[in-house]
Amino acid sequence: TKSLKETLQEVIPGKQEQLKKLKAEHAQTVVGDVKVENIIGGMRGIKAMLWEASVLDPNEGIRFHGLSIPDCQKVLPPAPGGKEIIAESMLWLLLTGQVPTEAQTRQLSRELAEKGDLPPFVEKLVDSFPATLHPMTQLGMGVAALNHDSLFQAAYEKGIKKSEYWTYTLDDCINLIARLPTLAARIYRNVYKSGTPLPALNKDLDLIGNYSALLGFGDNHNLTEYLRLYIALHGDHEGGNASAHTAHLVGSTLSDPYLSYSAALFALAGPLHGLANQEVLRWQMAMQAELGSDVSHEQIKEYLWKTLKSGQVVPGYGHGVLRNPDPRFIALQEFCDARPELQESSIIRLVKKTYEVAPDVLKEHGKTKNPYPNVDATSGCVLHHYGLTEFKYYTVIFGVSRALGALTQLVWARALGLPLERPKSLSMDAIEKLIK
Ligand code: AMX
Numbered sequence: 017t018k019s020l021k022e023t024l025q026e027v028i029p030g031k032q033e034q035l036k037k038l039k040a041e042h043a044q045t046v047v048g049d050v051k052v053e054n055i056i057g058g059m060r061g062i063k064a065m066l067w068e069a070s071v072l073d074p075n076e077g078i079r080f081h082g083l084s085i086p087d088c089q090k091v092l093p094p095a096p097g098g099k100e101i102i103a104e105s106m107l108w109l110l111l112t113g114q115v116p117t118e119a120q121t122r123q124l125s126r127e128l129a130e131k132g133d134l135p136p137f138v139e140k141l142v143d144s145f146p147a148t149l150h151p152m153t154q155l156g157m158g159v160a161a162l163n164h165d166s167l168f169q170a171a172y173e174k175g176i177k178k179s180e181y182w183t184y185t186l187d188d189c190i191n192l193i194a195r196l197p198t199l200a201a202r203i204y205r206n207v208y209k210s211g212t213p214l215p216a217l218n219k220d221l222d223l224i225g226n227y228s229a230l231l232g233f234g235d236n237h238n239l240t241e242y243l244r245l246y247i248a249l250h251g252d253h254e255g256g257n258a259s260a261h262t263a264h265l266v267g268s269t270l271s272d273p274y275l276s277y278s279a280a281l282f283a284l285a286g287p288l289h290g291l292a293n294q295e296v297l298r299w300q301m302a303m304q305a306e307l308g309s310d311v312s313h314e315q316i317k318e319y320l321w322k323t324l325k326s327g328q329v330v331p332g333y334g335h336g337v338l339r340n341p342d343p344r345f346i347a348l349q350e351f352c353d354a355r356p357e358l359q360e361s362s363i364i365r366l367v368k369k370t371y372e373v374a375p376d377v378l379k380e381h382g383k384t385k386n387p388y389p390n391v392d393a394t395s396g397c398v399l400h401h402y403g404l405t406e407f408k409y410y411t412v413i414f415g416v417s418r419a420l421g422a423l424t425q426l427v428w429a430r431a432l433g434l435p436l437e438r439p440k441s442l443s444m445d446a447i448e449k450l451i452k
Contacts, residue, residue: 017119021186023112028182028431031068035432052447059256060336064439065264067255068428069110069421077343078253080106081113085249085343092248093121095222100241100351101248103223103420104128107193110252110424125222131194132217132226138162139202147207151412152285154207156278158199162192163274172270181270182431188273189423196416197223201230208406227416231404238355239402243413245351246395249344250414252421256337259284263422264429268437273426280422281415290411293396296332297407299323300366300397309362313373320370320377332393333374334384344391352398361401367394 018026048063070080080088092105092115104124108116116124134142138161145154163169168184176184198214205212214230221229224247228240255261263280267273284290303311303319323330335342349368352358359365371389378387396410428434442450 017117017123020108020111020120020124020190021183023108023114023120024182024186024427024431027112027114031428032432052451055442055447059439065255065261066432066434067260067264067425068113069424070252070254072254072337074337074339077338077340080109080252083109085347088248089347091115093118095125095225095244096122098222098225098241098244100245102244103193103247103251103417106248106251107420107424110420111427126219127190128194128223129217129219129221129226131191132198132223134158134195134198134202135162135165137164138199142199142202143206143211145203145206150285151203151207151409152281152290152415154203155200155412155415156281156285158203159192159196159274159281160278162195162199163272163278165191166272166274167191169272178433182427185273185430186427189427192273192277193223193419193423196419197227197230200412200416201227203412204231204406204409208409233403236402238357239399239404242351242398242402245347246399246413247417247420249347249391250417252418252424255425258286258289259418260422260425264425265437267426267429268434273423276426277419277422280418284415284418285411290414292331292390292392293399293414294407294410296392296394297363297396297400297410299331300363300370303370304363304366309366311366311369313369316366316370317373317377320374324377324381329384330374330378332389333378333387335386335388335390338388338390339386341388342390342393345389345393348391348394348398352394358398358401363397364394364401367397 050062054060054062070078072078076084078085083091088101088106088109092101092109094100094105095102102121105116105121108114108120108124138158141161142154142158145157167187168181171180171184198217201214205214209232212232215234217226218229222244224244225240228234228236228243233239253260255264259280262283263276266279267276287295303316307315307319320330349371352364352368371393374389375387378384396407399410399413
């Protein structure tokens with residue numbers, strides 16, 4: 017059985033060759049233009065970044081090395097006794113572009129479990145935070161502190177060849193992915209469970225099986241399966257989103273993976289990025305409190321209009337890039353449809369009914385470019401139903417997940433020798449001069 021590193025070692029030369037050819041033959045080929053609206057509009061639409069693991073099509077949604085979500089659900093090995101995609105098989109696909117065998121997946125699970133313990137000083141650091149400090153702030157600080165053990169940084173200080181950067185980066189990324197659930201679960205217990213001690217990592221469990229057990233939900237198979245799917249699906253959403261882009265930008269300075277991903281987490285903590293799932297839950301629960309559990313489509317329609325007329329957005333709908341229902345939303349909806357306990361959940365039923373009327377209301381409202389649900393329309397509601405009810409913690413789970421894609425790209429950035437990011441900025445006066 018070839019290990020992840022050995023597999024990457026085989027894949028990298030082909031990609032390096034592809035990049036060399038692109039540079040040699042097409043460095044001057046034009047693939048888009050830049051309008052003033054792009055400069056003042058958050059750089060939307062500008063094709064300006066190399067990102068290997070996934071590409072987002074506005075109509076079809078995300079593809080990981082060409083594989084759609086249903087493709088991944090067919091081919092990626094699940095956990096023993098489980099059915100859903102798991103973080104390890106998704107990580108393997110993102111990093112190598114290949115589907116791992118079951119044996120490779122298990123080997124990676126074991127490696128991650130063996131590397132998952134936190135250094136004692138990080139445990140102490142996290143335990144010293146007040147429970148009132150936001151869990152995302154705690155996660156970002158914990159991840160930054162883990163750079164104490166960065167192999168890349170230590171090797172760089174000693175002096176290594178550029179061609180060796182990626183191997184140390186990979187080692188750091190694997191160590192960080194292994195430790196993230198332990199760190200995130202420790203924060204959960206400190207904030208919500210009075211610091212009750214964590215169980216030991218089980219070397220025979222997958223990464224998210226262990227995460228669920230560390231959180232205290234080891235016996236809750238449904239929640240564990242949901243977390244596996246949620247975390248695999250949120251693993252990567254191409255490179256331009258704020259958290260992925262932050263990791264890439266910081267990493268381009270040759271900051272190590274811990275510092276790069278810590279910065280990414282603070283981008284994810286923003287209300288326009290990682291907080292949407294908790295907003296959906298809050299909004300659906302307010303709807304339920306006002307209208308009761310047995311609501312008609314007509315009543316939901318009225319509630320939607322009330323939200324819109326008060327100048328608020330309908331949370332869970334719309335997207336910066338997507339122009340169709342988010343395939344991640346569809347995958348989560350299918351998860352709900354297949355489970356009787358979720359079929360009976362009043363909040364999940366309300367989410368589904370809302371989906372049946374909201375796109376038409378949003379079309380009539382006429383503002384959003386995408387009237388369809390995004391992944392957050394359901395994601396938080398399922399966590400809540402299965403007993404993970406602490407809203408403020410939901411972005412931390414997203415943060416455990418997004419590491420898969422953001423860290424994959426750091427490995428590729430070093431393997432391909434990508435340079436320091438340095439886009440050109442302009443003042444308004446400078447833009448006006450260009451126009452004249
Ligand atoms: N309800 C009401 N109005 C909406 C809307 C919604 N769900 N989505 C967009 N609009 C409005 C915008 O506010 C904007 O109005 P304005 O012209 O008065 O400023 C107009 O429609 C055009 O916006 P857009 O180009 O379609 O979207 P965007 O790229 O500017 O923003 C997003 C994308 C997701 C922030 C936006 O759709 C939104 O606020 N949705 C609700 C919050 C949400 O679900 N966020 C989760 C996104 C997924 C994720 O990253 N986790």
